[in-house]
Amino acid sequence: MSEDPRIASLLAQGYHFLDRETGAIVPPIHLAATFHKSVEDFGYRREASPTTAIAERMLTELNGGPSLAFASGISAAVAILETVRPGQHVIAHRTVYQGIKRWMRRMEESRGVDVSFVDVRDADAVRAAARPGRTALIWTEVVVNPTLEVVDVEQLATVAHEAGARLAIDATFTPPVTLRPLERGADLVMQSATKYLNGHSDAVAGVVSAQKPDALWREIETVRTYTGSILHPLDAWLVMRGLRTLPLRFERASATALQVARHFERHPKVERVSYPGLESHPDHDVAVRELRGGFGGMMALYVKGGRAEALRVAEAVRLIVQATSLGGVESLIEHRASFEADVNPVPENLLRLSVGIEDPADLIRDLEQALATV
Ligand SMILES: Cc1ncc(COP(=O)(O)O)c(C=O)c1O
Numbered sequence: 001m002s003e004d005p006r007i008a009s010l011l012a013q014g015y016h017f018l019d020r021e022t023g024a025i026v027p028p029i030h031l032a033a034t035f036h037k038s039v040e041d042f043g044y045r046r047e048a049s050p051t052t053a054i055a056e057r058m059l060t061e062l063n064g065g066p067s068l069a070f071a072s073g074i075s076a077a078v079a080i081l082e083t084v085r086p087g088q089h090v091i092a093h094r095t096v097y098q099g100i101k102r103w104m105r106r107m108e109e110s111r112g113v114d115v116s117f118v119d120v121r122d123a124d125a126v127r128a129a130a131r132p133g134r135t136a137l138i139w140t141e142v143v144v145n146p147t148l149e150v151v152d153v154e155q156l157a158t159v160a161h162e163a164g165a166r167l168a169i170d171a172t173f174t175p176p177v178t179l180r181p182l183e184r185g186a187d188l189v190m191q192s193a194t195k196y197l198n199g200h201s202d203a204v205a206g207v208v209s210a211q212k213p214d215a216l217w218r219e220i221e222t223v224r225t226y227t228g229s230i231l232h233p234l235d236a237w238l239v240m241r242g243l244r245t246l247p248l249r250f251e252r253a254s255a256t257a258l259q260v261a262r263h264f265e266r267h268p269k270v271e272r273v274s275y276p277g278l279e280s281h282p283d284h285d286v287a288v289r290e291l292r293g294g295f296g297g298m299m300a301l302y303v304k305g306g307r308a309e310a311l312r313v314a315e316a317v318r319l320i321v322q323a324t325s326l327g328g329v330e331s332l333i334e335h336r337a338s339f340e341a342d343v344n345p346v347p348e349n350l351l352r353l354s355v356g357i358e359d360p361a362d363l364i365r366d367l368e369q370a371l372a373t374v
Contacts, residue, residue, distance in 0.1 A: 007062070007247065008177075008248075010061065011245075011246055013244075014058065015061055027054045027240060030049060030050040030233055033045045045233075046228045047225050049230070052069050052231050052233055052236040054240065055236040055239055055240050056068065056069050058240060062176045063180060063182060064180050065189070065210050065212065066210055066212065066213045067207055068208045068220060068221055069207055069230065069231035070205065070207065070231055071204065071205070071229045071232065072192070072194065072204050072206050073097075073190070073193065074099045074100065074192075075229035076206030076207060076229075078100075078103055078227075079220045079223040079227070080190060080220060081100075081104065081139075082220075083216060083219050084107070084111075086112035086113060087112060088114075088134055088135075088137075089113070090107075090115045090135070090137045090139060091116050091118060091126060091137075091165070092104060092116070092120075092138070093117070093120040093139070094120075095146075095147050095346075096140070096141070096144075096170075097170060097172070098339070098340035100139075102343060116129040120140045120151055120156055121150075121151055121152065121283070121286075123155055123159050126138065126156065126160075126163075127159060127163070130165070132163070132164070136165055136166065138163075138165050138166070139168050139170070140169065141173060142169060142170075142174045142179060143173040143174050145298075146300055146352040147346070147350075148274040148275065148276060150283035150284075150287045150290070150291075151286070153167075153169060153179070153184040153185065153290065154184045158185065166187040167185065167186045167187050168188040168189070169188070169190070170190050171189050171190070171191050172190075172192040172196070173296055173298050173327075174296060175246060178291045178296065179290055179292065179293075187210065188210050190207065192205075192206055193239050194325065195328070196249070196250060196327035197242060197243060198242035199245065199249050199328055200238070200242055200328055201329075201330065202238055203238035205235050208220055247293070249329060250297075251293070253296065254293075254294030254295050254297060255360075256297070256357070256358075257355040258275070258277045258278075258295065259364070260299070260355055260360065260363055264301060264367065265278060269304050269371040269372075270302065270304060271302040271303065271349065273301055274299060275295065275298075275299040276291065276296070277295035298327075298352070298355070299352075301350070302347060302350055303351060303374065304349070305374060307348035309349065309374040310335050310349045310350065310351050311335055312373055312374050313333075313351060314333050316370035317333055318366055318369070319331070319366040320370075321333070322334065325354070327354060331353065332353075333351055333352070333353050333354075335350075335352075
């Protein structure tokens with residue numbers, strides 16, 4: 001072949017996996033907790049294990065940097081945050097995935113780490129918040145959960161590095177088939193692999209990838225070993241299974257989401273739709289520049305009225321499932337303010353929709369009938 005295969009071809013074949021011993025083209029699941037001393041690669045499963053290591057090799061290719069697999073997205077995030085020392089300072093976007101924001105608050109209360117929450121899309125606001133010699137880390141999502149704001153990674157990486165800080169990106173909404181933050185200057189990227197990477201709502205997993213296996217990366221690995229938060233082999237296998245169809249799933253979810261967003265953008269019961277693929281989205285230009293393989297399946301629907309109307313719509317869907325989580329083949333809807341309004345500025349009339357791979361007409365019909373109830 002004259003050119004390197006594209007990412008979809010590599011993923012479809014599990015990066016051409018071949019088990020040398022058996023000829024199997026699908027990786028084995030090794031559940032052993034301990035390994036014979038004569039083998040150098042593995043000792044004890046809390047540190048590393050063969051099936052999880054195969055998943056990590058795939059994730060390394062996918063994210064473009066050495067990768068560590070974790071038992072959840074949140075444990076991956078916590079391992080990064082654990083590297084911030086007492087007295088140091090973190091700048092985070094004003095809206096951060098609620099579980100991670102709660103951990104940041106805990107760091108402020110119990111570890112003597114200050115966290116400034118600012119709108120990181122505003123480079124001047126980030127520069128103003130930076131504390132010379134103390135700001136160690138800047139943290140944000142690219143497409144923000146659940147407001148769907150879009151952050152310019154390249155611009156933020158420049159500002160972070162000017163301030164002597166590292167940039168860590170939570171790329172859960174934007175898998176590497178559409179954006180590779182390490183190529184845009186981020187120092188670290190993490191994903192909840194529970195979402196798009198696995199894509200079937202049947203595994204909980206996280207990943208951290210770095211520019212290089214430097215001291216920071218090794219410290220993150222040490223936190224994983226000390227806390228026992230490595231990804232279980234069964235979940236590692238499910239993530240690998242999911243990765244094979246990631247490009248197809250993401251492309252389909254993105255195309256359907258754009259159709260759904262366009263349909264409801266001018267609906268009498270909808271105040272507005274926030275979807276990065278819509279021309280009306282305030283960060284649409286950044287999204288077009290940055291998200292090369294689709295805008296994804298996530299959107300925010302602002303129902304006319306308030307909390308009561310939004311809750312009624314969420315209750316009324318029949319095909320779409322009212323449940324937390326996202327990035328799976330099935331569409332999910334959730335009233336986010338119900339459980340994160342205490343930490344994030346989330347409007348009461350916002351419904352977060354994760355568009356799956358169902359027929360777009362069915363999803364539109366379901367939302368139409370749900371909106372007709374208010
Ligand atoms: C943006 C984002 N980051 C991190 C997480 C946490 O991931 P996990 O649930 O796999 O721990 C989530 C979960 O919803 C998320 O949406």
